[in-house]
Amino acid sequence: MIEVKSLTKRFGNKTAVDDVSFTVEKGEILGFLGPNAAGKSTTMRMITGFIPPTAGTAVIGGNDIRTAAIAARRLIGYLPENAPVYPDMTVTAYLDFCAQIRGFSGQERKARIEETIEKCFLRDVRHQAIATLSKGFRQRVCFAQSILHDPPCLILDEPTDGLDPNQKHEVRQMIRRMSADKAIILSTHILEEMETVCDRAIIIARGRIVADDTPARLKTRSAVHGAVSLTLKKGDPDNFIARVKTLPGVAGAQILSREGDNWRARVFPEANDAPILQRILSTLSEGEAETSAIFVEQGRLDEVFRSITT
């Protein structure tokens, strides 16, 4: 649905986006991840036609943004960063304006507006001027504008930025609900959001794509992925570490912290799928330490993120 081909943007001699290519299919939610100023917004602005690319192009449902810009834009719903809306208009008037621009008229326009107001929970504020609304509501109004015409492509630049945890949850739910028949790109720098919402993640740093994978597979790149963490009581930590290190399949072990009787240790496997958990358990049963918690680490996205973007 969305095909991005070698998109490049240079501002003067600074390259903001460098040869970025990817595709998003219908039913897929692509998370666009990266540090600030990595080129996320610039890429999205090029796809939506706000700024022209220096080189490369994007094809939206068969329409090249360079040669069939209007047809391409018709298929896109766009929520820009900071959700800009006209403060002097009421919610209904604003949506009416957007609906007219999107080519709806008469009964259909009214029906669209009603439907969108329902979907985005704007009923209570529909006759209020946007200037009087809180940040969360403004975000929702701008979001409403982006889904008003039920576009096959949805491009959301930090859709949950500045929202409280409940509102974040609501917006994520909305995005997930709509994902079945849309190709969605959303940018974020909240890792947890990407894990819960996206099917696939592209990490971008200094204008280049540095990773393109599912969140689960990205996590396996973490150094602690597959490691076994234990929280123990009493016993002899040093002795335990020494014994564990001799087990087959174990690459290393270390003590993370000691507090009185309590101590925490982590055991690293040689390979991700080495069956070390069972062996560690039997080692534990031989010693006198009491186990209060034990789990296999899934890997941490923030750590992966940091290691590939710096």
Next chain:
Amino acid sequence: MKANNSLSNIHAIMKREMAGYFGSPVAYVFLVIFLMLVGFFTFYISNFFEMGQADLQGFFQWHPWIFLFLIPAVAMRLWAEERRMGTIELLLTFPITIWEVILGKFLAGWLFIGVGLALTFPMVITVGYLGNPDLGAIFCSYLGSLLMAGAFLSVGAMTSSLTRSQVVAFIIAIVICLFFILAGFAPVTNVLSGWAPAWLVNMVSKMSFLSHFMSIQRGVLDLRDAVYYLSVIFFMLFVNGVVILNRRTS
């Protein structure tokens, strides 16, 4: 179908801009000040009653000077505000062309000024009551005034697209409009004649808003005057579009 879409898009933009004017105090402040200034100049400076003439010469002659300050104020928000709020990003990613947006915004401003001009109708009634004026000349003058207002507005729309600050847009617009008003007169021609070639001085002096307006005021709507104002409007809106296309961010 295509033309219909275009009209509908322009209409949507116009409607929004009009709502923008009348949704804020700006519109009412503008209208009241415009009418007060027009009345003040006509009655106290031109001495409308003492002149004893059944025409609106003393009314129309002030329009360029009042427009000079008020129209840049009408135009300054057209684009600068979109830039400041970031809504320009949505506007330019809607499935409409930049020219539809420019035209919609311009026509909204023009219509708004037209409302202001229409509200001066008591002047016509007054002069009609007191004497027997040449209604054709008055009609021509109104038309000329509206055309000139359009030219002022297009300058303001263009300067508004240059910046995100309304104040900067306002000031630059006034300077350019002042140049256009004075183009045919001593202050500008004297500066130019020292160094510029004669054809340039000549060309600039033909560009005066004022001399074209004066000839319309005489009651003859010469096609050349109308074409002059329309081409200024066309040129300024074209520059407006080029500016927007080249400075989309920031």
